[in-house]
Amino acid sequence: MLPIRHRLENMAEPVIELIIRLCGISAIIFVFGIFFFVFREGASFFFTGLDLTEFLTSPEWFPSSVSNKRYGVLALAAGTASVTLLAMCIAVPFGIGAAIYVSEFCSPRLKETFKIVIELLAAIPSVVWGFIGLTIMNELIIDLFDAPIGLNVLNGGLILALMSVPIIVSIGEDALKAVPDSYREAAVALGATRWQVVYRALLPAAKNGLLAATLLGVARAVGETMAVLMATGHAVQMPGGLLDSVRTLTATIAAELGEAPVMSDHYQVLFIIGVLLFSINFIVNLSADLIVKGIREE
């Protein structure tokens, strides 16, 4: 006969295991839950009132007009695309360059320091970035470019670049680290310098991982809310240049959800934009995963 404590433990084990299993699939439950509840709020307007073609192709966003309501997100999507594109033009070369430096060129001690700084940079809250855009960058842009207002594509793009660089560096560095050392050794044995090792051996071998790093940087930039809300100037228009103010998809939700009456058409459209953002994130992450999986199978 086992002591009571042991018998209790034996009985508890299946229960504990069940709880652990439930927690294990919690991430899946939450991802579906998020999609379900966000879509649920917007569903009735999505199926009855919304003209999907107009929603996706019209740049006219007049949600609170009395006589002429228009729900076209093209201008907002263009706002998101413009700041993301600018951010990536800056963040991808610098992020991958920094990843190469950290992974291949610098001493272990310096590497530690760089990684710590990158981690701290990644920790800066987005509202603080937004505040920096609103104050420091705003003044800088007005002074340097003689622009009437410094809250524009350039400002948002620079802030987003700084925000997405850490993720590109850390995932890019992982991708470079995943290249077997035998590649480096073989190249060095042939007399290659470090630059040649990087350029001829590592970049081709790590290109999928670097692509995944870029994609995740894009996802970060598209999904960012507070920083672009504060730094891009709140003008719903198709951007024509770097110094035009724009508004992104995320910023629109954050700015208008508070004033849209619950379950009004406007309120529901904001949730449909949420579904759109969810889907973009889902596709980007799925592709990044497939790309990385591709490397592992080689």
Added chain:
Amino acid sequence: MTETSHHQGTFTETKPGRNKRITEHIAGTIFFLMALLMIAPLLMIVGYLLYKAAPVLSIDFLISNPIRGMREGGIWAPFLGTIYLVGISLLISTPVGVLAAVYLNEYARESWYTRIINLAVVNLAGIPSIVHALFGLGAFVLFAGIGRSILAASLTLAIMTLPVIIASTKEALRAVPTAFREACWNVGATRWQTIRGIVLPNSFSGILTGIILQVSRAAGETAPIMFTGAVFYKAIPEGDLFAYGLLEQCMALSMHLYTISTQVPNVPEAVPYGTAVVLLGTVLLVNSTAIILRIYMRSRKRW
């Protein structure tokens, strides 16, 4: 590899060799500058914010309430609100996240099933914060009927920070050698006994690092709490640590920074800068603790 360039000097250098050496130097310098350009902003930002915030920064600023339409006074109410939100979200997400990582690392085998779970974790981490806000509003505030409250906001934050704790716990668990588990199984311990007695204690500091990182993430978020529980202004008694109730709304530091820098006119410049410094300082301090803990841990690792 640094030796090669020194040795080259002792040979007569050929032209291609010289070119090679020069390209190498240029490449090294450029990559160094790129890496440096990422560090510079952190130092510049922190320095500039501190400089601008200097006039208001004091203990008084931290422990007194905002007054005169938030144009003067301190940040006690939002600061306490942030502590509430972070603390409660932590209580919810830590057990779920740790157990999820236990499942992924200790129970599940590599299969399409775990791959889907991992993909879900990555996806959850990438979902835009404003979509989390919509979810929190739709699910907790309206559907579950909790209303805009600290509880609803903390639940939203908890789900948002879950991937952080899962990822870092998984890493900590993976660092425990398989031999430890095998030794334990061999003396007749069940799987859960092994986890409780051997795996969790040996990965405790790693898990703690993850929890700390989660604190920093939760403290800085604004969008998810904007529509679920954070409020523009709320008067609470100064110095009372239990001033907020679970089903009340609260102020939060990140939301406060947003409102005083965009919604309130004529705020003296130093006040938002001071708020930004406190928020940034808290987050960076918390992160540094995690980093120091990690370095300390590595230095006394026994295997």
